[in-house]
Amino acid sequence: MTGEISGAVTTTADPAPLRPMALLRIRPFAVLYLNATVIGLSVMAQTVARSWLAFELTGSNAALGGVLLAFGVAMLVMTPWGGVAADRLPKRLVLQVSVGLLAASSAWIGLAAAFDVIEYWMLLGASVLQAVAFAVFGPARMAFLGEVVPRGSLGNSVSMLLVNNELSRVVGPAVAGVVVGAVTVGIEIIFLSSAALLALGVLTTVRMPPGLPSGDAAVRSPLGELTDGIRYVLRSPQLTALLWCGFGVTMAGLPYVAFLPTVSSDLFDTGSAGYGVLSATAAVGAVVVGLLMGRRRHRGSETRTFVVAGVVFGAAVGLLAVAPTFWAAVLVLLVVGAGNLAFQTANQSLLLGLSDMAYHGRIQGLVMMSFGAFGIAALPLGALADAVGLRWVLGGMGVATLLVMGAFVLVTRGRLAREDVLRDLG
Template sequence: MTITPSQRSAFAARTFAALRHRNYRLWFFGQMVSLFGSWMQTTAQGFLVFQLTGSPAYLGYVGFAAGIPAWALTLYGGVVADRMPRRTLLIITQTAQMALAFALAALVFSGIVQPWHIVALSFLLGIANAFDAPARLAFVRELVDKEDLTNGIALNATMFNLATTTGPAMAGVTYTLVGPAWCFMLNGISFLAVIGALWRMRMAPQPVAPRSASAWRDLREGLSYILHEPVVRTLIALVGATSCFGISFATLFPAWAVRILGGDAATTGLLQSARGLGALLGALLIASLGRFQFKGRLLTVGTFAFPTLLIVLTFTTWLPLTLVLLTASGLAVILIMNLANALVQTLTPDALRGRVMAVYSMVFFGMMPIGALWIGVIAERAGEPTAVISGALVVLGVAALIRLAVPQIRKLT
């Protein structure tokens, strides 16, 4: 069957609908450059920690330190995101993250870096993320029309995973050729792209929720909404379980590359890139569907496919097959995360979006360090494959429970 030019044009317009909005275009390309640098740092930092300590458990400690502020501060970050212009808040948080990247680069360049330095800087980065994440998630709605929200979220994931595909591979090469410090330096420089994009935006006035007597009262309002909306509550719980028991397997990539696959820093980069490639394909798939009406069914497919692929992954030591399975798992997990995000934002009133997305962020990012901690400890004691299988079985059980107890999830459009 021949595809006509008009059909190709319609497909492109549907897939990249959010890019019609000028502010979103600035955000998309600025954030993509920044994320490229962030993934270079994430990959290089993990391998540096493993080189310094030789311990998969210490990889978990670093992840845990980064996530502590998510539990302590993200909910308050959501209140702040509803009380002040989100663009202003994002400029502040992105600048703070840039400064931390330069600090880590300086420590490594000087030759004095110690594992505890990385733990401390990860903790400070977690504080910045606690305020950045809810504002960033809610900010998309200010950049596109409501009809293009799902597409905008999908394209957000596209840029994130395009960076995930290329950033780790480049980090592996850079680490091998000139050392980890340049990975951290390039990350710091990359933040200039998103900060510049935020400054250039022309924002329409946004309604700001009226301030109550206390932040706690604002927070309770958001929590009450979630507790009384079973579908929203279930979607957030699904994201938390996937983050803690599924996505946490990526913490072990440096150890997996060395101990299971007999590789090095470049192998670690390939593992991250394969996962990112799959997520990129998944995000493009969602974007290409346009304003489709079967989000719940596609989400359900992802909840079962992702843990199944992780279990299969543990039975191979051949790098090419490992990369194929990681690509497939990346596609499956993006179906969960993107569609859950889009559905929660669609169901949430505008005035509560910052606070609800703060809870979403806290659960997503807050469960990561717990997942990193437990999977690192289990891997240390029972081996990496056992740790990954254990988490995958939990995610599979949660998927089955939701399928039985909350069947209306499948009907969401």
């Protein structure tokens, strides 16, 4: 695992990746995929409802950012420990506990809304609970892949799970936007239905293998496990570069999702239904690209995919700032979703392929810290948007994303050149 990135992605090193239907015939992966579907639908639907509820309660971009700030701080603190849990404990147990927490956070807000006692601070508390749950769920789910699918198919399996997430983003936000806008008790329906689906998600994990830890994890302290994982990453320039680049792009570009309610209501006057359309549109672009990536028979230059996707994502976020009409924003968001999905797929595939299985959970925990960081960035960006205008902030986010990708290319340009040579020889 100490070789160059190119050594992990040349087509001669691994057998041809399995296609989606072949992967789904692997029973543990099929169960993991079904579990992700149930969780994705419920979480994405309630995310739309919670953002809209926060906007109704406060009417400010800063408040929208505050919900993500609570999520981000908790994620930033807990995700490294979630990675330790994924490597140290049975992964099935980790999944069950985390999905149970997600169900509890959904039920809490649903009941508070039903009894008309909902307050803004409750949304902050629910965001913290959800962040803790994701902090342990995400690393365990991704680490499971190294155990249940062939190594040469890791990229396609990652792509399938990410496409699954984006399909959930198509169905969940679209349904939530319509229900919230058309039904008086739409908020309550979304949250309580999500809690029921998440309870079902806990049941689906019973059919999964236990995912027992490997190596000597049981004889080290959790802090020792975390320290060992960080040292492992720092010993590899390739892993380090992929992690800081993923962190930077996610923190700079992904906060656009926090501002979609304002894009819909303030920029284009389309309300909650328009918010659902915008959220679903980004997911549609992601699904199309993800399905194409999942059908690849050869991985080719994964690093080149990583770079191109990051540049496309950053440029599209910048274009969103100057979209003149609602339908122009819809077209731009197709590209935003496609670029983000391709970037995240390539990043996860490279990280899994370059690391030892015993460290997969901790590395995924470090990856997910970036999603906590984007939540933290959303609050100051939201306050800045209130002060200078949302379009200026979106434009700056796009430029910042492009600068991060430019720095990655400069740092890794020698490795990228060697990868191209090896790919041509292969």
